[in-house]
Amino acid sequence: MTVKDLNTKTPPVFDIFISGAGIAGLxxxxxxxxxxxxxxxxxxxxDTSFPQTIGTRTCAIMTSLLPTLEATGVLPDIMDECSWLEKMHIVDMAGTKPPKDITFDAQELDTHAFxxxxxxxxxxxxxxxxALRHPNLTCFFGDMLADFKxxxxxLDIQHDSGQISRARLLIGADGYNSRIRKVAQIEAKPFDYGQTAHTCRLKHTKPHHNISTETYYKDGPFTLVPLADNTCSLVWLERHENADKTMRLTREDFVTRLQTNSRNILGRIELIEGPTSVPLRGMVAEKLVAPRCALIAEAAHAYSPVGAQGLNTSLRDIEVLVSSIKNYAQTGLDIGSETLLKTYEDKRLSDIHRRFNIVNNFGQAVSTHSDLxxxxxxxxxxxxxxxxxxxxxxxxxxxTGAA
Incomplete structure (x- = not known):
């Protein structure tokens, strides 16, 4: 259901108000x-039109978290464009000679794929x-949360358009510069990785065999992640100064760089989409909740793509929050209560901070120039x-997050 303006004197009361219609919010x-x-x-x-291209960015969702996606009903609609990651092959070209390498196989964890x-x-x-056709969902696109009381x-929630909504619980899924986090006066700790991520989509002549290959170069990892058929996505991290030079290359020279960095493991490479690039920045919120408010996903944490923890951590937020809200709603308890929100924060905050530190330390370890x-x-x-x-x-x- 899409609503641009509810012309009512008394605003309707909703159970949940979510700010941010990215992957996590939806x-x-x-x-x-x-x-x-x-x-x-x-x-x-x-714009609510369906994308006309596949795009350059992907997310590797861990198999243990797929039930949260299955609950949305969308997986059958998108499987033709996806690929399972059954193995991870890591090669260290920036370390000691000869290069070290290792392969991780999901079968060693008794699962078919990571x-x-x-x-x-x-x-x-x-x-x-x-979302647009769900009877329990009201969507406001081309609008944003301005303030709330x-x-x-x-909660009385004021839209930027002047519309007023009321809800029992407000959830911020509104990204790195979260408006909800700011209004709720929740502090966040930023982190500058000093790197830029290039992303693109490639076609190749050799099969990938559902193997993700991560090669460490002096500036950071060069990661080829399988997609459907003989295609893959690339995430390539470079220091800002070198990334600027890379993005100024001609298309032909850029493909030549890709071919060299790929070490020809996928045969001849063809650039389908991209490249796009974005400076990497990290952040972790000091708290996840305020009265009748909760933060999830990049409103609460932003990680480097090293280790593929970003959206997976967001899905863990969603998993815990949905479970708590469902239990309270089924027993007639207040879904915006301080007790529910404290339970969510207690279950998620330490894990978020732990993963933030692990990702940052690991990212520095694979991008260092230190011989030691x-x-x-x-x-x-x-x-x-x-x-x-x-x-x-x-x-x-x-x-799995568990040793």
Whole structure:
């Protein structure tokens, strides 16, 4: 249901108001609407048309978190563009000579794949399509949250357009510069990675065999992630000064760089979409809640793409929040209560901070120019390659969050 203006003197009361219609916001909205709650979602982007291209950015969603996506109903709509990640092959070209390498196989964790790689634009488009026709969802596009006031039982929410809504719980999924985080006066700790991420979509002559290949160069990782058929997405991190030079290359010279960096493991490479580039910036909120408000996803945390923790951490936020709201709603309790919000924060805040520190430390370790760190990195890779126990421990920590 799309509503541009509800011309009523008394604003209707909704169960949940979500600011931000990205992948995380829409996933949360559909999960909540599907359990019978009335949900509003608002986003400043007015265009609701389905994307005409697959795009250059993807998200590798861990298999343990797929039930949260399955609950939205969109997976059957997008599977043709996705690929399972069954193995991860890591090669360290910036460390000791000869280069160290290691392969992680999902079968060692008794699962068929680590993750499902999904194109972001296709994913959001499918979520948006379902949201627009869901009877429990009211969508305001081309509008945004301007301010809100908390009362004992409800929130009065003012839109930028002047529209007023009321809700029992307000959720910020409105990204790095979250308006909700600012109004709620929740402080956030920023982090500058000093790197730019190039992304593009490639076609290649050799099959990828559902193997994600991550090659460490002096500036950072060059990661080829499988997509449908003989295509893949590339995430390539470089220091800002070198990234600027790369983006000034001609298309032909850029493809030549890709061919060299790929070490020809996928045969001849063809550039389908991109490149696009974005400076990397991290952030972690000091709190996740305020009275009748909760933060999720990049309103609460932003990570480097190293380790693929970003959207996966967002889905963990959603998983916990939906479970808590569902339990309260089914028993007739207040879904915006301080107790519910404290439970959410207690379950998520320490994990978010822990992953933020791990991602930052790991990102620095694979992008360093220090000979000592390179030697330590080589030693760690050798130990993991030689020990099934250590390899399995590393995989459990990285992909399930539990050692």
């Amino acid at each position: 996933t949360l909205a559909l999960n909540l609407a599907n359990i019978g709650l009335s949900v509003v979602i608002i986003d400043p982007v007015e 993750a499902l790689n999904i194109p972001n634009d296709v994913f959001r488009g499918a979520l948006l399509k379902r 908390t009362t004992p039982a409800l 760190v390179k030697a330590l990195r080589a030693g760690a890779m050798s130990a993991l390659k030689d020990s099934r126990f250590l390899r399995k421990l590393a995989m459990q920590t990285g992909y």
